[in-house]
Amino acid sequence: MSDTVNIVRFHRFGDASVLQLDKLALPSPGPGEIRLRVKAIGLNRAEIMLREGKYVMDAGQLPSKLGLEASGIVDAVGEGVDSSWAGRVVSSMPTFPPDRYGVYGEVVILPVSAMSVYPERLSFEEGASIWAQYLTAWGGLIYFGGLRKGDYVLITAASSSTGLAAIQTVKAEGGISIAATRTAAKRQELLALGADHVIVTEEEDLVSRIMEVTGGKGARLIYDPIGGKSLESLVMSAATSATIIEYGLLAKEPTVLPLFTALVKYLTIKAYDVHEIFGLPKQLEAARQYVLRRLDDGSYTPHIAKTFRLAEIVEARRHMESNTQIGKIVVSV
């Protein structure tokens, strides 16, 4: 291995174009850390905030690294880390402070607490597309949502990697998934990827289609990263005693809660961020074991929309942020 490595950094805040490859000295893992020879990187929407200087924990120190999910091979371990980690194929769970570590690069340092093995049959690209989407689904749908067999689950922004992970989780648990997508372009692929029903919101009325599919009862669980004015139609789509998991805020306008209808239906609205699970060690380990089990039994298969090379990181991010893909954007290193 060379004594310099390519690391993606940004020297000013902004859109994808601020990302650049910097040649840096080969880093060494500190106490509790490992060094990962990166094979693939999974891109996440959550990375936008840090890059744009809007991350809440820190105004941002420049230049900064970026990235949460990578797969690869451990080639060095720091003080206090079990030496059996060395040589293992692993990938990173996004449990670490995103302003302190970043995985966009050829060789990166990560806390060992964020690392997990994954089934050998998966490619490195698939290995880098596991933890954000499936841990988020476990926390939202199973831990907070109480997903049960027979539940109708409305999944908005269904073609995102998180949406597809939700579709697979609902199927694995014996529920019925209803995927909402804006345009007809993704309908067939969503059905092929396991959605039980697809609603094209630009062409169909969400609420009446939900009532049709659920026999007038409404959805028992709603998994939504959008918020804003769309919350009204989600409340209208909900069954009595339903839970609405709001796990993001893609909308720009204020979020209005139709409280009267929510009261009549006894709704729960959970503002959910997977970091809440990361703060609960027992639950995080239960989630990790669940995901490994679902990968083993074939219920979970990461769906890669497109792969790029590391030198194409700007293009890869742009493609991801265009929202035209179905599934995960991955960079092969």
Place this chain on the structure above:
Amino acid sequence: MSDTVNIVRFHRFGDASVLQLDKLALPSPGPGEIRLRVKAIGLNRAEIMLREGKYVMDAGQLPSKLGLEASGIVDAVGEGVDSSWAGRVVSSMPTFPPDRYGVYGEVVILPVSAMSVYPERLSFEEGASIWAQYLTAWGGLIYFGGLRKGDYVLITAASSSTGLAAIQTVKAEGGISIAATRTAAKRQELLALGADHVIVTEEEDLVSRIMEVTGGKGARLIYDPIGGKSLESLVMSAATSATIIEYGLLAKEPTVLPLFTALVKYLTIKAYDVHEIFGLPKQLEAARQYVLRRLDDGSYTPHIAKTFRLAEIVEARRHMESNTQIGKIVVSV
């Protein structure tokens, strides 16, 4: 007993003035029903909707009876009802359809499923002031809110009967209650009635006072019947992973949910109506037993703001709807 009895009814929808005393034939209990010689009636805000013709289940049949909570003595039982109910001192839980039964009157019919005994040391007036407020508190704070020892609990509209019941529940469970009230007029009495802290919202900034009282952590549980624009300050007052119980909608304006802050704090917003508990027989019985236990151990004492006579029902309702009282308005029969 005379063969005619005075029953309060309304022959048109409207404000308190539509209520009148009608002389009706002594009613007989049907299957599953009992007849109650009423001694006291507890007034509830929930009764406004039916009287105004806005009750959601029914456009309203006129003339109509009204009222949810009464105490008294069972003087007849219908078919299928255990005869041991006869002669018992009981009061009604508001679990029945409010458009089918009404307790404002000298002698009324009620489903036996809604009746409960209560501790003998309580007056009839106190007996008519138990179930709505304490069952609501159990469902909101204990069942859905997960109230635990040491929790800071913000209680808005704290001088209502439901607010006082919440203060007593928080104290009984070892939490710390923070009562919010609009004007300074009720501060001393709220402290005397058991509130650990009182915030006068017209004079003090709610959020900064909450942060002061909780050492910067915020309230773990918030119990609010108002909604509307005030939800924003409740979200600002909440601790990480807090639950906000919205159990009413006194506000007229839309309810805006500050979703970004809610996501950062991992908040749960539960739109709660005690009827959800009424639909869960096991939970309702657990709640009833809990309330009886708290009445027995002295943690619960219904606080009567003022009593009226049955002939003063219009005045009693007007007083209740003026929001100047602290606690329950009761009519002695």
